[in-house]
Amino acid sequence: xxxxxxxxxxxxxxxxxxxxxxxxxxxxxxxxxxxxxxxxxxxxxxxxxxxxxxxxxxxxxxxxxxxxxxxxxxxxxxxxxxxxxxxxxxxxxxxxxxxxxxxxxxxxxxxxxxxxxxxxxxxxxxxxxxxxxxxxxxxxxxxxxxxxxxxxxxxxxxxxxxxxxxxxxxxxxxxxxxxxxxxxxxxxxxxxxxxxxxxxxxxxxxxxxxxxxxxxxxxxxx
Amino acid sequence: xxxxxxxxxxxxxxxxxxxxxxxxxxxxxxxxxxxxxxxxxxxxxxxxxxxxxxxxxxxxxxxxxxxxxxxxxxxxxxxxxxxxxxxxxxxxxxxxxxxxxxxxxxxxxxxxxxxxxxxxxxxxxxxxxxxxxxxx
Numbered sequence: 001x002x003x004x005x006x007x008x009x010x011x012x013x014x015x016x017x018x019x020x021x022x023x024x025x026x027x028x029x030x031x032x033x034x035x036x037x038x039x040x041x042x043x044x045x046x047x048x049x050x051x052x053x054x055x056x057x058x059x060x061x062x063x064x065x066x067x068x069x070x071x072x073x074x075x076x077x078x079x080x081x082x083x084x085x086x087x088x089x090x091x092x093x094x095x096x097x098x099x100x101x102x103x104x105x106x107x108x109x110x111x112x113x114x115x116x117x118x119x120x121x122x123x124x125x126x127x128x129x130x131x132x133x134x135x136x137x138x139x140x141x142x143x144x145x146x147x148x149x150x151x152x153x154x155x156x157x158x159x160x161x162x163x164x165x166x167x168x169x170x171x172x173x174x175x176x177x178x179x180x181x182x183x184x185x186x187x188x189x190x191x192x193x194x195x196x197x198x199x200x201x202x203x204x205x206x207x208x209x210x211x212x213x214x215x216x217x218x219x220x221x222x
Numbered sequence: 223x224x225x226x227x228x229x230x231x232x233x234x235x236x237x238x239x240x241x242x243x244x245x246x247x248x249x250x251x252x253x254x255x256x257x258x259x260x261x262x263x264x265x266x267x268x269x270x271x272x273x274x275x276x277x278x279x280x281x282x283x284x285x286x287x288x289x290x291x292x293x294x295x296x297x298x299x300x301x302x303x304x305x306x307x308x309x310x311x312x313x314x315x316x317x318x319x320x321x322x323x324x325x326x327x328x329x330x331x332x333x334x335x336x337x338x339x340x341x342x343x344x345x346x347x348x349x350x351x352x353x354x355x356x357x358x
Binding site: 008009010013040043044047048050051052054055 | 270272278318356357
């Protein structure tokens, strides 16, 4: 899922300080699962905005609602039912949702309530860790299913480096050396020899270094 | 400057059971501050962050929660969950430039113990010191 965190309240209050009525719009996708921008978090944010504005001696009307997802055209259309009720939208979706509303509703100012962090999973209750960098050229079949792009501090393709000590990374004792883990995991499948195969110099154009990326599926377009 | 604070207390049903007997007359006799509006909840673990924030929106100068001891909650982890949510509200208040001490969690035993009244007095004194809520 996409993992995100709420922005500092001072930043959000600054965004809406000239607004009279806003729509705080939750997303029921990834940000609900990571407890950053679902309906519950949107209700909390609305309350905090009202309190922050009150403290500043201002009043603001807030409608709090949600969309199934903010990354699909069909759901963005649902916003129109509330269009008389806001002069700006504060989206608690990831950056994709904010961009989508901006793309599709030229007349609507959209503010992001979250900082979009990474693609990750729930390691424990209340804790999420990065697992994928969305680099567009997956090598997981060569690395025991563990991603060196997202999980190695240097995104090395031929690790580990000299900073690997007792299974931990030199950047912090709490950071796993993913190349040590790759080595151990390949070994458990009797595939340690894979570690000796030199990965070629990588073409990073699929990772966004060649500009914004696009996926087109001809079989799905009409 | 002295003022009459408005304090909202959310208390666990079990913790406040005896305290509320005889329509709270016993509490009154023991000097429980009149500034405190007691709201009983089945379990403090049911309290949401929005419930605590709403109390501030409704004009409370201070909000506190009284739940079971952490090792003796009727619903096992209810009061621990409440404490986490109180912490989250404290952090949010501080983000808004408001004193985090306006919200507080206490873990108290069941029954009408002196601590229930003492913590009420403590909260009343604290809010007196802090003054009116800046959200008013």
